[in-house]
Amino acid sequence: MRLFGLIGFPLSHSFSKKYFTEKFEREGLNDCKYENFPIASIDELKKVLSIPGLEGLNVTIPYKEKVIPFLYQSSAVVKKIKACNCIKIKNGKLYGYNTDIAGFERSLKKNWNPFIHSHALILGTGGSAKAVKYVFDKFDIKYKKVSRKPSADSYSYEQLTKSIISKYKLIVNTTPLGMFPNIVEAPPIPYEFLTSEHFLFDLIYNPAKTLFLKKGEEHGALIQNGFDMLELQAEENWNIWNTDEEPTDL
Numbered sequence: 001m002r003l004f005g006l007i008g009f010p011l012s013h014s015f016s017k018k019y020f021t022e023k024f025e026r027e028g029l030n031d032c033k034y035e036n037f038p039i040a041s042i043d044e045l046k047k048v049l050s051i052p053g054l055e056g057l058n059v060t061i062p063y064k065e066k067v068i069p070f071l072y073q074s075s076a077v078v079k080k081i082k083a084c085n086c087i088k089i090k091n092g093k094l095y096g097y098n099t100d101i102a103g104f105e106r107s108l109k110k111n112w113n114p115f116i117h118s119h120a121l122i123l124g125t126g127g128s129a130k131a132v133k134y135v136f137d138k139f140d141i142k143y144k145k146v147s148r149k150p151s152a153d154s155y156s157y158e159q160l161t162k163s164i165i166s167k168y169k170l171i172v173n174t175t176p177l178g179m180f181p182n183i184v185e186a187p188p189i190p191y192e193f194l195t196s197e198h199f200l201f202d203l204i205y206n207p208a209k210t211l212f213l214k215k216g217e218e219h220g221a222l223i224q225n226g227f228d229m230l231e232l233q234a235e236e237n238w239n240i241w242n243t244d245e246e247p248t249d250l
Contacts, residue, residue: 002031007057015234016036042067086236099236118142119170124173125154179210197221
């Protein structure tokens with residue numbers, strides 16, 4: 001039996017197990033199975049790796065950065081942004097990739113208007129935020145990070161003013177705020193300054209419409225959740241797990 005899985009904590013929000021289980025059934029891949037491995041510490045990864053038949057892992061919050069030291073080899077992208085969300089296991093060695101980038105890029109382009117959305121705010125500073133920054137650099141989108149504390153290259157939520165929101169018309173939430181089951185939470189941005197020219201993208205897919213997106217929609221903003229991104233990313237993962245190549249730039 002070929003085994004694949006997801007590591008993270010918690011995993012109540014997991015998209016991957018349902019997606020791959022249905023994919024395996026639909027495509028008649030009876031020798032494949034996908035499981036969730038909720039680990040409370042990255043040190044528990046060794047226990048997961050001892051499971052027979054394990055060929056690949058997805059990595060989610062909070063381990064996209066913490067998993068790096070366990071990798072035998074990384075793709076050029078992983079080396080650059082220091083975040084990994086896909087692992088191929090071959091001969092007991094871990095090869096790291098980042099498919100968040102491919103998923104986010106392809107999904108973003110479906111609604112992104114380069115003339116209006118040339119400046120962006122990235123809410124959060126974790127592993128997913130690094131993938132978003134990589135895509136913004138590629139598209140020459142000028143961006144600022146937003147977190148709880150300000151720094152030389154980021155705003156705090158309290159610093160966000162009407163003029164800042166007016167300038168940065170693309171806002172991407174990479175935090176878990178609003179994710180099931182905590183659906184009454186939302187990043188504390190000044191939603192009252194949003195307009196119909198704003199584009200709010202939430203990497204969360206469950207619920208389909210987070211409070212962040214609902215508040216944006218109330219002010220006429222274009223909204224998009226992370227479901228499409230996750231589907232695109234999942235297929236990238238599957239392609240990686242089924243090739244014999246060592247990591248390359250994705």
